[in-house]
Amino acid sequence: MASHPLPSSLTPTRVAALAAGGASLVAALLVLLVARNLVFATSFLAAGLVIGGVIIAWRTLAPQPKPVDREIDWDFTRAIAEASADAVAVTDRAGRLVCANDAYEAMFAGFPTPPGLPLSDAGIGALGQAGRTAWRDGSASVTGLSTGTARLIAEVARAGEDADMLVWRFAAVAEQDLAETTAELIAGEAGDRLGSAGVMAALVESDGRIRAGNRVLAARALVGDEPIAGHDFARLLITDSRGLVRFEREGLDGSPLRVVQMPLVQGDRSPVLVALLDDTDTAPAIGASASAHVRSLVSLMPFGMALVDREGRFLQMNDSFVRAASVDPANPPLYPGDLVVREDKAAVGDAIRRFAGGATHSTDMAVRLKGHPEEPVALTIAGARGLGDASVLLSLKDNSEESRLKREVAQATKMQAVGQLAGGVAHDFNNILTAIMGHCDLMMMRHSPGDSDYDDIQQIRINSNRAASLTRQLLAFSRQQTLRPQILQLPDVVAEVSNLLKRLMGETVKLDVNHGRALGAIRADPGQLEQVVVNLAVNARDAMLSAHPTRGGILTIQTKSVSAAEVRAMKSDILPIADYTALVVSDTGTGIPADILPKIFEPFFTTKEVGKGTGLGLSTVYGIVKQSGGWIFADSKPGPGPDQGATFSIYFPVHASGAAVRIAAPPRHAAKPADMWGTGTILLVEDEDMVRAVAERALTRQGYTVLTAENGEAALELLETSGRPDLLISDVVMPMMDGPTMVRQVRKAYPDLPVIFMSGYAEEQLRKSIDIDAVAFLPKPFSVAQLAAAARDMLAPS
Structure with a gap:
């Protein structure tokens, strides 16, 4: 049956009034016909009209219920969309994106609003036409869309109780491998x-x-x-x-x-x-x-x-x-x-x-x-x-490959030149620091902690130690640092430094440590490996806190075994095929931009604010890893998200033989000053006046008789008149005659004379040019206590 709408002048109240009046009139006519009493029929009609008027007044004056606004549970809608393997999005009448599932975000790298998707101009036009068709006809579809990596088919449907929304569904088309x-x-x-x-x-x-x-x-x-x-x-x-x-x-x-x-x-x-x-x-x-x-x-x-x-x-x-x-x-x-x-x-x-x-x-x-x-x-x-x-x-x-190789060779040449420069600067700087630290030690021997000058001297020494740390970083970058390798396990190194890392990371950065199984032993300096882990962790912390100061992030440290077969599957042009034990440090920060990634291992390169970084952290890590025979790679996916951030992968060759040893804890009690005293004659050969003076004073205060010479030739002339000393302490690099040449001449006359070489260069670099047996090495800068301890150990009876 067809229904017809009421005229606009006939409201529901008016219809009720007409119905009540009509019913009263009909009832009065029936009373008149039956009772034959005009007065009674008139009274009945009046009563009916009064009752109808009351009903109409109540209908008119009673408050009408307001229409209830329709609310949509978008969380429920999104949950339903997540159940689909296709990319699903919902737009409203104004063309705004109001809901989309994760598959939509993954397919289009975010949440763009249809039809403005990362497609070709023709694809965007076809998608826009499909949307207009869906508004008109209820549904539409588009084929032949392409995102560059996949071919798509799109279906658009009008939806909602008021038909005021469009549902867009995108499905990838599986193509046969033609x-x-x-x-x-x-x-x-x-x-x-x-x-x-x-x-x-x-x-x-x-x-x-x-x-x-x-x-x-x-x-x-x-x-x-x-x-x-x-x-x-x-x-x-x-x-x-x-x-x-x-x-x-x-x-x-x-x-x-x-x-x-x-x-x-x-x-x-x-x-x-x-x-x-x-x-x-x-x-x-x-x-x-x-x-x-x-x-x-x-x-x-x-x-x-x-x-x-x-x-x-x-x-x-x-x-x-x-x-x-x-x-x-x-x-x-x-x-x-x-x-x-x-x-x-x-x-x-x-x-x-x-x-x-x-x-x-x-x-x-x-x-x-x-x-x-x-x-x-x-x-x-x-x-x-x-x-x-x-x-x-x-x-x-x-x-392009040839150009890449040229850039890598140029980069390696530049890094080598800068490394040589850094090694030379560190050598000269170590001589200066030796004099500063030595004089501080001598002054502190004359002052007690309660003196007014004690705190100033202590501050000078603290700053000198910071400068000495900087020179160690320069030597590590230039691969000229003195390493004392041991056969060890990577998890032991990470365990030693974990407590320190927890304090360094703070409360907002979570530390997640995972160790693999069947890890091969490696040969490296445990102290330097700890510095590698700390440097990478501090950089990761700064990156995460700069991106999310309050939320922080997750720092993941993982050790794992990498077999030769896995290395072969990597198809790397750099990493030789062998068995490795890997250390992987990753974070959830903002990542490293692609234009900055090739520069991160360069010395003095930093993205931090002025005064907040020396630019030697990653270059130090690079130098330690390469000097230890390992390989380091950096990978980054800039941008927010759990899968983003920076990842540093370090590969150490598995040591072929020997059992891994645990890292020994440092002694709880250092040697007492009284243990440093000794007797005997020491010949001190040093071309730097300030270093020679402080070393002479330090050894004299410990009870030794000290003879000094400014170079090798002067030392040989002094030996002709003074006779055999109990100990010879000499610098390595000196003008005219260097230390090793002088020692060879002395050993001809005194084959069993104990010798200590001291130098601002690295021991490993000097060992290549020093073919002398039974000599000790004291790296600069050294303190008065370290010099006295070295002399005592060499003169102690075996």
């Missing part, structure tokens, strides 16, 4: 059927290698039963003077071939299906036919080639040329000059016009491409004849 299927068909019975029809077929990879071929092709192109897969396709063919293509095995007497190529799928590295047919047409192949053959071969070349016509416009570019020149396939250049920077356009244009006009031979030019102008590339230009419209042949070498 290349693999084609390869199986060509190598199987389908390829044999093609061969029986006279078609020789091959699937050729982007590098020009044959992935699969049918039997008739192998029989024509190769000798014997050798498989054709893996052969360079271009090397199987030759071209005669008329441009006819033949098999290289058959020579110029073989049947001419017609080459047809059919790209299977789009992409720079996609394979191409190539068919070869015997060309029974014996007419000369000069002109368009030859040009077609040459273009087919050019497209298969593994190096960058392009054809240019007489007007200087591109006719063809193969895939290698597109990659080498960083050409945008959606917007290819019209002229070769469009590829290079403005300064090189004129030179390229002149060369092409010259060869298009008939110039012979070829020329090489160094040009700078717009895509990467900082690295010049070699462009070869040659004239082309008998190729139809093509008159100039261009060749461009993809030297």
